[in-house]
Amino acid sequence: MLWVRLQWVFDRNRSQPDDQGMIDLTGKVFIVTGGNGGIGLGMAEGIAMSGGSLAIWGRNPQKNADALDKLTAITDEHGGKASAYVCDVGDEKAIIDTMDQTVSDMGRMDGLFANAGRGGTGTPFVDLSLDEWREVMTVNLDGVFLTLREASKRLISQGEGGSLVAVSSTSAVHGAAGNEAYGTAKTALNGLVRALAVGMARHKIRVNSLLPGWTITELASGGYESDVFRNATIKRTPVRRWADPAEFREVGAFLADPGQTYHTGQEVCVDGGYTVF
Numbered sequence: 001m002l003w004v005r006l007q008w009v010f011d012r013n014r015s016q017p018d019d020q021g022m023i024d025l026t027g028k029v030f031i032v033t034g035g036n037g038g039i040g041l042g043m044a045e046g047i048a049m050s051g052g053s054l055a056i057w058g059r060n061p062q063k064n065a066d067a068l069d070k071l072t073a074i075t076d077e078h079g080g081k082a083s084a085y086v087c088d089v090g091d092e093k094a095i096i097d098t099m100d101q102t103v104s105d106m107g108r109m110d111g112l113f114a115n116a117g118r119g120g121t122g123t124p125f126v127d128l129s130l131d132e133w134r135e136v137m138t139v140n141l142d143g144v145f146l147t148l149r150e151a152s153k154r155l156i157s158q159g160e161g162g163s164l165v166a167v168s169s170t171s172a173v174h175g176a177a178g179n180e181a182y183g184t185a186k187t188a189l190n191g192l193v194r195a196l197a198v199g200m201a202r203h204k205i206r207v208n209s210l211l212p213g214w215t216i217t218e219l220a221s222g223g224y225e226s227d228v229f230r231n232a233t234i235k236r237t238p239v240r241r242w243a244d245p246a247e248f249r250e251v252g253a254f255l256a257d258p259g260q261t262y263h264t265g266q267e268v269c270v271d272g273g274y275t276v277f
């Protein structure tokens with residue numbers, strides 16, 4: 001009799017094999033800026049595969065529509081829903097308006113991935129104009145500040161915690177030679193994340209940064225298509241290749257996961273070992 005009872009308790013508490021390691025984002029809504037392609041779409045797919053709902057923001061309506069088709073196919077299967085909005089994160093009013101629209105359409109918001117970004121202008125440092133410097137900062141730094149600020153307001157007023165992520169870069173660790181404005185913006189994001197993580201902890205809002213390594217996307221296509229550049233970066237990458245954006249699915253779901261209550265203020269590096277080699 002005692003054995004039967006113990007066996008029942010054990011069976012009840014034991015995880016089923018297919019439950020192990022799963023992240024459940026059912027009922028949660030995440031915004032991914034720049035979610036219509038590359039790393040942002042990879043993370044959005046991971047969230048959708050974990051049952052979450054998505055709102056992606058980008059400037060290009062056709063890229064938004066194509067990405068929305070892909071995400072809807074996943075959310076139809078896993079129970080969430082997906083939406084897409086045209087928004088330029090270099091425009092403060094557009095961010096405020098799109099945030100209003102998104103939360104009104106989706107009903108709530110549990111986190112935001114400030115992933116939208118652009119490359120540098122390629123101008124040698126001694127010729128770099130203030131306008132070019134500001135072009136890069138407007139999207140890669142001001143845009144992240146503004147989207148995180150608006151998301152913080154929503155999460156605080158909702159009062160249920162949440163997750164904020166800034167997509168930085170390994171350029172914040174190694175010298176981004178010839179890409180000074182980009183490297184400066186990405187390094188600044190890590191400072192913003194650390195400051196915000198401390199201030200937001202009392203609201204149960206976690207704030208982390210993601211540092212991707214070399215990944216085959218539109219933004220990095222110039223580097224990937226250059227044999228010299230690609231081979232040089234692969235030589236410095238212990239796993240000996242560039243990443244596919246789909247490899248950011250798992251880390252996207254992980255960073256979104258409300259179960260990660262003790263994980264904040266951190267830089268999560270996904271770079272095939274580039275920064276330690």
Ligand SMILES: NC(=O)c1ccc[n+]([C@@H]2O[C@H](COP(=O)([O-])OP(=O)(O)OC[C@H]3O[C@@H](n4cnc5c(N)ncnc54)[C@H](OP(=O)(O)O)[C@@H]3O)[C@@H](O)[C@H]2O)c1
Binds near residue numbers: 218
């Ligand atoms: N690929 C890499 O090797 C690498 C390495 C380290 C860090 N990162 C970072 O990862 C993030 C994603 O880049 P990715 O490599 O995945 O490149 P990507 O495929 O070109 O994606 C960039 C995304 O940002 C959006 N975007 C660009 N400017 C925007 C603006 N002003 N307003 C709103 N959305 C904007 C783009 O959509 P629209 O064109 O529709 O606006 C696109 O969805 C960036 O922050 C990048 O700096 C990339």
